[in-house]
Amino acid sequence: MSEQTDVDRDAGSTRVTVLRPHRHLFMRGIIAVLALTTPVFAVIYWLTIPGPAWPYVLIAHLVVIGATVVGVASFLNTTISISADGVRERGFFGRTVHVAPGEAGAVILVQMYEGSTLDVLPQLFVASSQGRLLIRMRGQFWSLADMERVAEELDVPVTRPDEPMTLNQLRRTWPRLLYWFERLHLRP
Structure with missing residues (x-):
């Protein structure tokens, strides 16, 4: 049973099938990031807010959020496309391979x-x-x-x-x- 979302689209006379990785991996990743970072940053904010160091914690938190957004975008862009032109893989790190x-x-x-x-x-x-x-x-x-x-x-x-x-x-x-x-x- 495939958990991927298959998208068929017609580009002129060329039919393209797009395969995607298991979707449950996306939710597991998001839950893991939230479970690991939320308690840590809550404690660090609680310890630093009265003092002058809390802006550094905020910057670190924003960096973690930015890295998470990049990871989410990379996951959502990971595909394998099948068409009459062959097979094209776009990997997690953006590398594209055409066979x-x-x-x-x-x-x-x-x-x-x-x-x-x-x-x-x-x-x-x-x-x-x-x-x-x-x-x-x-x-x-x-x-x-x-x-x-x-x-x-x-x-x-x-x-x-x-x-x-x-x-x-x-x-x-x-x-x-x-x-x-x-x-x-x-x-x-």
């Missing part, structure tokens, strides 16, 4: 173990024919149905390992699909 038809060399849909648990979440990796990671969709943020839509649009055979994989197994099998910090294997 044109025929550009994807491999699509890999893996069930990954989450940390040290038996819980698994899907991850979709779209790589170029040279093996460079183009788009990564994590199950924490995107639904499996949305991953299937992207894989279907790219018209490349999808590799689906039979068994769920750990990060170590993925690191050994497809190391170039991971972020640089995930490639590091730190032994205890």
Whole structure:
């Protein structure tokens, strides 16, 4: 079941489907920011209002509010658009990646173990024919149905390992699909 809001719009004769991350993440983030900052700033205001330091607390509070607004805007602008021109991802930090038809060399849909648990979440990796990671969709943020839509649009055979994989197994099998910090294997 997809929690994303799909928006189809016609731009001339081109149909565009816009996929969005799970909406419940937005509410969790807002609640977490409020739960962490409200009591802290209430106490700091209470301690500083009689003295001359309260304007500094107000400035710090405004900075936190500004950072929250930027985070909200970034989340709301995170999308994956599917059209006849290919797949376009606009990431959380504003980076835009466009995968044109025929550009994807491999699509890999893996069930990954989450940390040290038996819980698994899907991850979709779209790589170029040279093996460079183009788009990564994590199950924490995107639904499996949305991953299937992207894989279907790219018209490349999808590799689906039979068994769920750990990060170590993925690191050994497809190391170039991971972020640089995930490639590091730190032994205890």
